[in-house]
Ligand SMILES: [Zn+2]
């Protein structure tokens with residue numbers, strides 16, 4: 001190994017330990033909001049139905065709970081703040097920092113409307129090509145509104161082309177969930193992922209038995 005390579009390996013380790021890497025997934029939409037608004041309060045806990053157990057959730061025994069009664073106990077998320085200041089040191093550092101950030105974290109995108117997918121348009125190509133773990137979770141605000149669903153799917157078809165274009169094969173672990181999808185949506189989604197290059201892994205969970213049309 002060259003000395004310069006050794007240095008860069010060390011540097012990556014240092015970045016990883018300085019608040020750039022989190023055990024739990026990071027929400028891409030919030031990350032996008034932060035960039036737009038420059039505000040760390042968008043750095044949210046991403047506990048969802050798909051990621052039910054936040055690794056940073058700590059159990060606080062309520063002082064007046066007796067024996068095994070735990071109704072009054074509270075759970076608090078003590079996730080560390082992501083160190084976004086590192087992105088602003090210099091252009092050269094920022095490039096390396098973002099490579100570490102996007103390749104070392106797990107990302108999830110909770111899509112409630114078409115515009116949530118715009119985040120991929122704002123990511124730099126090298127950020128997308130650094131991604132190693134991405135979960136796109138479709139939770140449309142109005143699952144029965146045909147026009148909104150149509151818009152959402154159109155945006156998704158454009159988005160997956162962007163992802164496919166920049167993804168580095170075969171490093172991406174990709175997951176897609178759309179619990180409220182019907183048969184028609186399911187087939188559009190299945191067709192859409194065919195443009196992706198070779199993936200490290202793929203997990204799909206589309207539709208569920210609550211749809212009477214199936
Ligand atoms: Zn949390």
Ligand SMILES: [Zn+2]
Pocket residue numbers: 024025045046047053054055056
């Ligand atoms: Zn978590």
